[in-house]
Amino acid sequence: MSFQYVYCGGWSNFRGEVAGFKGEVKGLHVLKWNRNAGVLEDNGLFEEQILGQSILAVAGDTLISVCELGKGGKVVSYRIHSDGSLERKDILEFTSAKLSYCVTDPRGKYVFVSSMGDGTVKMIRIGDDGKLTLTDEYQLTGHSVTPRQAQAKVHSVMISPDGSLLGAANLGADELELFRVDYEREILRLVCAKPVDWGKEPRHMAFHPSGKYLYLLPEGGNRLYVYRILEGKTLQELAIYSVQDPNRPWSGSAADIVVSKDGRFVYSSNRGQSNIAVWKVLESGLLDSVAYVPCGGKGPRGLNISPDGRELLCANNDDGSVTVLPLDQGTGIPGAVAASFPVPCAACVRTI
Helix, strand or coil: CCEEEEEEEECCCCCCCECCECCCCCCEEEEEEECCCCEEEECCCCCCCCCCEEEEEEECCEEEEEEEECCEEEEEEEEECCCCCEEEEEEEEECCCCEEEEEECCCCCEEEEEECCCCEEEEEEECCCCCEEEEEEEECCCCCCCCCCCCCCEEEEEECCCCCEEEEEECCCCEEEEEEEECCCCEEEEEEEEECCCCCCEEEEEECCCCCEEEEEECCCCEEEEEEECCCCCEEEEEEEECCCCCCCCCCCEEEEEECCCCCEEEEEECCCCEEEEEEECCCCCEEEEEEEECCCCCEEEEEECCCCCEEEEEECCCCEEEEEEECCCCCCECCCCEEEECCCEEEEEEC
8 A cells, every 4th residue: 555544633722822822723634645655645535623632543434533622522433435535424412521532442333431520431423424422421430649630530441352341541540440331232341440659640552453452651751551351351460561761851741642553562652851752562462662762843742653554653743743654564663753743732643
């Protein structure tokens, strides 16, 4: 494949202004990555502007966008056409949710959405016509020790490779929740609530392709937790690693984490050091540190691996850019930036 389409979400407020940028700011960008030419460019086919479209998920020929607007939010569905362009199909609005993340099931029939505002996890059916229907809303509880942990706040959700389990990072309660997804009844069943060290604020997670391990990246402490998923769908903590480059000053906070398509490597981003930590996955699911690589921008908030596993893409929040880094298929180490494109306050990047 000589090119692919890249969808980027960026933070924006009601006036269309974000830090460092003024004027008309698009929350959602459609780009084309031409691998042969090494060029990342706007395809000029998407003009609609819905502010706050920061987090994205792809389900077959449907793109889902989560918009955080004030105390509420929207979930928007788009049809992806063959030329990469988008056609809006439906909008589902929430008044008090402050939506924070979304992920789709492997079949592309449902999207799961987390809320930092009311501490809920939502299960939403995606119709063949893109229609969005809320089927379940699970209310999490709890609190912890930092000022922002007065109540349950779900920073993100992630689906297991087979779609049977959904993880939820309860930042407000310092817990990692695990749900069994009941597709027949279209509901979520809580099966495990695993405590995380106090004040660490669970943020993002990634399942290993084998479905045996789960990697968690809290916002505080710059740590990476490794869990084994046991037969009863409970979590066993195996190890905790530092994600900071030890040869640089302690700085910033961890942001995102992804696993390579073949399950051999894990990548975690650090916004303060503006780098990517590369980890080799051992047979036991434990990790070996391989390298710390510059992200090509500042403040890498979101990561994504291309469908064929050949590139790592970074949404760099602080300098407003999306960068493409080729991956060495042997060592897993990202190379120098192959392409870059300005996206104000970039928060998320997805590819097809």
